[in-house]
Amino acid sequence: MLETTTQQAPSSGGLETRVPQSSTGASILTNWVIDRIRGGWSSKLGYERYRPDPLDQWAPYTSFGYIYALHAAQDLSSGARQQIYFETGGTLYLNYEAPSGVLAVALRTGRTPPTPTDCGSWFTETPYGTVVTNGYERPLLVRPWPLGIASELTAGVLADCARDLGFYGAPLRPQIATVQPRGTATSSSLTGGGAVSIWNPANGGAIDFGGMWGMGFAKNSGTDPGNESLFGWAVSFIMDTGSEGPRSPMQTTSWTLAAGAEGFRYSAALTIPIGPPGCVARKIYRTDNFSADWTKPDDDTLYFLDIVPNNIDELYFDSARGRALGSVARTVNLAAMPAPQARFSALYQSCLWLDGGPNDGRSLYFSSPGLIEEFPLENVIALSSQGGSITTLYSNYTALLVFRENGIDVVRGSNEAGFSLTTVSNSVTCRSPHTIRAIPSLGVVFLGLDGFYAITGGLDGGAVLDVVPISRNIDTVMRVITPDCLPRAVSAYSPLTKEYHCYVPYAGYDRPTIGFVLHLDRVGSDGSPWSIRDGFPVGSITTLYTGDLVFGHHLGAEAGPQQGEDPPAGLFVISARRALGGHLETNGDITKYIDNDPPISKFRSVWLDFGDAQILKEVAYTTLWFLTTGDAEVTIKHLKNFNQTPVSERTYIAQPPDQADLPVFDTAILNDAKYRDMQVVPLRVSVGQMSCSTYAFEFETTEDVIFVGWEVEYTSKGAKVIAGKRA
């Protein structure tokens, strides 16, 4: 019997392209998932339409092209109300599923599509809805609830679902009708010309609650003109987020009493401005009498007067005495929306943070805490010129990460104590905003210029914040990413499969074409945690409440007709469906959706040198440990000495080699066959390989296999490779 040496990899590792490779990794690992039960690599994956009914074809997404932005907002606990937003062709849509059927409801049209060097829209969840920014149009606040059935989705209803965030500016001054006091005659009527004469008895006994209403002097026992009553008003808007906007300039009016007039104070009639969409109330402020004839000359301090609890009323009557006024108006100077072209946003310490946009890339604005549309003038941080413009914002743990073109800064603190900015890296940067994800046990993962990084640790309690590379093993693959299209890379984390997916533009393409998958179950183990995902047309991707990953097609209708049928378009879900999507086929009068072939799952081992590449070895057997998934066929090929032409061996099936076959679908007889758990079995392949310095084996399949590990048996007589070639 041949005496062999065995090298084992009980658990096959992930992708490693950098040499020298670890002994358990893979040179090629494409289209695999981790089997949840046994930890091996499973080929059971694919993707299917978001709407699975075969007769629906691509509806309602048939005409959509590249979906470059996608976001799932959780609006109600237990996932009962999940809003999916996506953007394509310059329109922001809501994937509305409440009526029977699914509708793509246009929330806002006329948005600027991103260029190949731009990222898609950025979404931030707030308690008041989703803030959507893209660096071109004004930030939006989207809250499409409540909505009715399809016929109720009128333009007016939809206009309420998405509105501009923040205030355009201070409101117009309120218009004050001239106050015309009564004369001394009991029936004098001196109104007209837009003036009002609204009198209030000054005597406490005149009416119920007498003496409590009216402004100004009640008596002129002198000559004409009497003492002046001078008041000013200002108005601000209150939005449905609770935020108050900047106050209008003050509008004043004054009047005097005729000689001998007494017994009445007067009310004012204000015409107050209507607020913008989202305004739910107007707040009115007023001064006390600040004429020179009263006790506070020139004191135009504004006090709270009243709230008009709607955005409808235009006429307001002010009858409040001075002592009925409320507290002094805030002295905080509120700005209109300071970042009308913000590209990114984040919620940190209850404040909404916005970058200044492409034209103001080194400014960071933040709102008052809990009030996402209130931006005091002084709430701005000017970043240093070193580091470049802001490339994205990300709130994590106790810090706000500010990624810049040439570094990473961190904002810490609170609104009460003040915020501070610290630089944590001058050498690592992220220009792919949609690749930033918080990954359990790793930290904040993102795609840098030269690979993936993780921000670990923290800045509190003695913790150390560090930026560590996590993809050194696959640097050679990183090099072929289309560098100028990095902003178009997209990612999502699935807690269901514990995978971080990142899809990037590759080999000159301007949109994501290939995916890198980080398998959390493999982090910390020997070997790389990475694999490649190929054939998945991801343009944008997000995570649903269930942990499923849904993506928007990266081409859609732009691909043009395929065999006379509409090409795939719209939303798809990465699942265990054994198909790479599907296509349409017309049979007679019926057009149906037909599954495509499954993805090709490919594995190639690392180049094994068995400890010393210069010693020649003869490989005798290669054994793959598989789970008995049934009659799935596996053809093993092998290579040597970095030669790329493989040699095929016989085809085997994933059944126990030394027992009766396990029952399989379509042949097992009901009531006769028994359910059997899958077992780990060796598929031992005799390898007819001559001597080699390095050895690798591979297989690829579209069948359902679960591959756990491998071992290679070899012999060696100790012969060495000949000397190198002379120049």
Added chain:
Amino acid sequence: MKHWTVNQQRSGNTVSPESVNDEIRTSASSIQTLDRAQLPQACIDDSNLELYALHRVWCEPIYPKDVVDREGEQNNIRDTSVKSWMFAGLTYQLYTSGWLALTPYTLTGFKGGSLFLEWSGNALVFPSAANQYSNLMPGVSKYCKVRMSANGVTVAERYGASHMEHWRLFGSVFLPPGDLQLQLEFQPTTIGPDEPIVSTAPLPILQLHLFSSKFFAMGRWR
């Protein structure tokens, strides 16, 4: 919750338990956990809803009903010694102070959620009760204050009617599940030192009476 393919079996795959269980489990989960926010339009109607599954209504078009021929009237204080053309209602002699409650009503089977209450009726607050001594002082208006509460939680309260008026009180509150004690209460404005309490007869003067009272309650929990 909607799910997609969890385990697709193909011809030739091993007949293992998980090959069937995984897909069945998620499908069953999807059906079990459908709730109102996820159901398609008009898929639920009376035929597949248990009584009171979504909401429940309690309504008494005339309440209280504990005294025959005096349904809908307050029977807390009925002073029959007033002048013959007056309601036998509250008088200063018999009414001391504080809130008076109509017969409590139990809202059975409240499943927790939003409770809407509405109570309406007519009230007479005898106009002379507003007068002061010898009519030389300005009058002080008198009202019938009304309040409704459920299990002690005040739902709404208002100053109420004056003179002869119809009033309506309504409001909503969120309450936990369980039978609720509905309290409908009223209270006249208290008297001052110069106000009339007897006529020259001397007979007591009607102060307040409440009649044609009715209520409506609706609990909504889905």
